[in-house]
Amino acid sequence: MKLEEFLRLNAPEDLASLTSAIAEASVSVWDNIPFKSGLLSEVNPSGEKQKAIDVFSNDLFVEALAATGCVREVASEEMAEPVEGKGAFSVAMDPLDGSSNVESNNPLGSIFGFYSKRLPASGRSLAGALYVTYGSMITLTFSFGKGVHRFVATRDGAKMSFELLSVNLKLPDKPEVYGFGGFRKDWITPVRKFVDSLEERGMRIRYCGTFVGDYNQVLCRGGIFAYPQLLKKPQGKLRVLYETAPMAYINEEAGGYASDGSRDILDITPSTLSEPSPAYIGSAPLVHELERMISSEK
Ligand code: AHG
Numbered sequence: 001m002k003l004e005e006f007l008r009l010n011a012p013e014d015l016a017s018l019t020s021a022i023a024e025a026s027v028s029v030w031d032n033i034p035f036k037s038g039l040l041s042e043v044n045p046s047g048e049k050q051k052a053i054d055v056f057s058n059d060l061f062v063e064a065l066a067a068t069g070c071v072r073e074v075a076s077e078e079m080a081e082p083v084e085g086k087g088a089f090s091v092a093m094d095p096l097d098g099s100s101n102v103e104s105n106n107p108l109g110s111i112f113g114f115y116s117k118r119l120p121a122s123g124r125s126l127a128g129a130l131y132v133t134y135g136s137m138i139t140l141t142f143s144f145g146k147g148v149h150r151f152v153a154t155r156d157g158a159k160m161s162f163e164l165l166s167v168n169l170k171l172p173d174k175p176e177v178y179g180f181g182g183f184r185k186d187w188i189t190p191v192r193k194f195v196d197s198l199e200e201r202g203m204r205i206r207y208c209g210t211f212v213g214d215y216n217q218v219l220c221r222g223g224i225f226a227y228p229q230l231l232k233k234p235q236g237k238l239r240v241l242y243e244t245a246p247m248a249y250i251n252e253e254a255g256g257y258a259s260d261g262s263r264d265i266l267d268i269t270p271s272t273l274s275e276p277s278p279a280y281i282g283s284a285p286l287v288h289e290l291e292r293m294i295s296s297e298k
């Protein structure tokens with residue numbers, strides 16, 4: 001089944017338009033990745049140096065989303081202020097996740113949260129979320145509250161169209177993989193103890209340095225991804241609005257749980273657009289176990 005048909009049958013109209021616009025723009029992002037890996041002189045609101053592909057993908061997605069007429073605003077980790085529109089949804093995005101990995105051709109991604117309230121807002125006001133993977137396949141993984149579904153880009157004459165790959169994706173019961181960001185020496189003690197125990201349980205390390213790529217493996221094989229609270233970065237690195245809440249939404253729809261170490265990430269109401277949070281996301285029993293270990297060490 002093609003994406004447009006699936007959306008017509010299963011998605012609210014505005015979310016269908018936003019998803020189609022992202023799908024089409026994602027192919028243009030993918031086409032341009034090899035030619036826009038250069039570092040720019042500007043930094044984003046989180047103080048991180050921008051790459052040409054960060055800005056290119058940001059501008060392309062802003063234009064595509066605004067053209068649908070369905071956005072109240074588009075906020076991005078690459079922009080200080082949102083772009084205003086006259087539609088119903090506040091879209092928060094990480095237009096290119098993992099841009100430090102472009103040169104090494106590691107997996108990259110884009111993350112979108114479709115919020116019903118003006119931003120910043122908690123993940124509880126998400127009406128849907130979507131992530132794109134740019135890897136061996138371009139895939140769209142999304143949910144509008146009725147299961148997690150996946151489409152893959154396929155050659156369709158001179159253009160690319162998106163074909164259905166999976167419906168109602170769920171985290172497997174048996175957790176197989178884990179990936180924790182940051183330096184091991186900077187992890188808080190409960191995190192280090194927990195990770196050591198995972199190896200003893202036979203789980204395998206899978207860490208590519210891109211949140212989308214690392215989470216996608218957890219969704220496919222079960223387990224846990226974390227960009228944890230660090231001794232020098234108690235708030236971790238990943239941004240709630242643009243990265244951890246949209247992925248927590250999808251993860252919860254797939255039967256998982258995502259925590260900032262003490263509460264569900266979806267319950268966080270960020271005070272600023274770029275506010276980060278520690279992120280522990282994946283198979284619910286593992287994330288709850290780590291949450292208990294962290295709170296018992298407080
Ligand atoms: P972005 O490229 O959007 O800034 O995101 C990069 C993030 C995330 O994708 C990944 O999990 C994390 O940075 C990796 O951080 P380290 O390089 O510190 O491991």
Ligand code: MN
Pocket residue numbers: 054077094095096097098099
């Ligand atoms: Mn990014």
Ligand code: MN
Pocket residue numbers: 094096097098211243
């Ligand atoms: Mn990112």
